[in-house]
Amino acid sequence: MKSAHTMLVGTLLAVLLGGCASSGPELVAPRVIPAPYDTARGDVLWAVVPLRNDSGASFVDAMDVSDQVVAACESVPGVRCMPINRTIAAMRALEMSSLDSPDEAKRLAREMGVDAVVVGSITAWDPYTPTLGISLALYALPGAMDSTRLASIDSRWLTYQPTDYRYFTNGAVAEGDPSSAVSELYDGDSDQTLMEVRSWAVGRHDPATALGWRRYVASMVLFTKFAAHGAVDRLIQHEWIRLSGGAEVAQG
Numbered sequence: 001m002k003s004a005h006t007m008l009v010g011t012l013l014a015v016l017l018g019g020c021a022s023s024g025p026e027l028v029a030p031r032v033i034p035a036p037y038d039t040a041r042g043d044v045l046w047a048v049v050p051l052r053n054d055s056g057a058s059f060v061d062a063m064d065v066s067d068q069v070v071a072a073c074e075s076v077p078g079v080r081c082m083p084i085n086r087t088i089a090a091m092r093a094l095e096m097s098s099l100d101s102p103d104e105a106k107r108l109a110r111e112m113g114v115d116a117v118v119v120g121s122i123t124a125w126d127p128y129t130p131t132l133g134i135s136l137a138l139y140a141l142p143g144a145m146d147s148t149r150l151a152s153i154d155s156r157w158l159t160y161q162p163t164d165y166r167y168f169t170n171g172a173v174a175e176g177d178p179s180s181a182v183s184e185l186y187d188g189d190s191d192q193t194l195m196e197v198r199s200w201a202v203g204r205h206d207p208a209t210a211l212g213w214r215r216y217v218a219s220m221v222l223f224t225k226f227a228a229h230g231a232v233d234r235l236i237q238h239e240w241i242r243l244s245g246g247a248e249v250a251q252g
Contacts, residue, residue, distance in 0.1 A: 031202065049117060051134070134231040138235060
């Protein structure tokens with residue numbers, strides 16, 4: 001009797017330990033693109049202006065898309081973003097119904113105490129495909145987000161430069177121009193978009209579910225989340241190019 005009891009206890013322990021050992025698939029960290037700015041004195045701070053609806057679809061929830069852009073900005077290591085309602089409140093205080101010029105964008109940035117303002121629009125929207133087009137432009141205060149890595153002359157760096165043009169540009173932006181601008185169209189019928197969804201979904205969904213990564217194209221809410229993060233990722237990539245001098249080299 002005692003032997004049977006001991007065997008039962010041992011079997012139960014083995015089942016419990018086995019269950020703990022096979023607790024599910026290994027967790028994978030999602031891919032994120034860090035900001036290229038010098039954050040020695042802290043993260044840079046952005047504000048997102050509510051996106052305009054230029055899609056031609058009257059039933060788009062532009063505020064929801066704007067909130068997703070804010071969340072996408074917040075997910076970038078090195079960037080913090082003000083809540084959308086704070087931006088709306090500041091615009092009302094300045095009697096701005098919209099931003100119609102770079103000067104107004106920079107005025108809003110100064111009044112809110114942020115380093116840059118993201119202005120954009122929804123260029124396409126179809127919940128059935130699904131399809132979402134997003135255009136974003138980043139307007140920064142002068143010097144707020146320029147690279148400081150090349151602030152002092154390093155003869156070793158200069159030795160490897162074919163000319164001194166790239167060395168001294170330091171990511172400066174012409175007055176009135178956005179620091180970076182992107183326009184992205186995400187079409188759920190496109191293989192390119194589906195590949196981007198599958199790549200982005202790694203670490204952001206349970207692969208054991210029925211739909212897996214395709215859940216992001218089965219729901220317009222989730223597809224909007226993907227598209228907002230994709231557009232902000234592309235904006236950050238453009239900022240990396242700008243601050244590395246790649247844009248100037250390409251234009252030269």
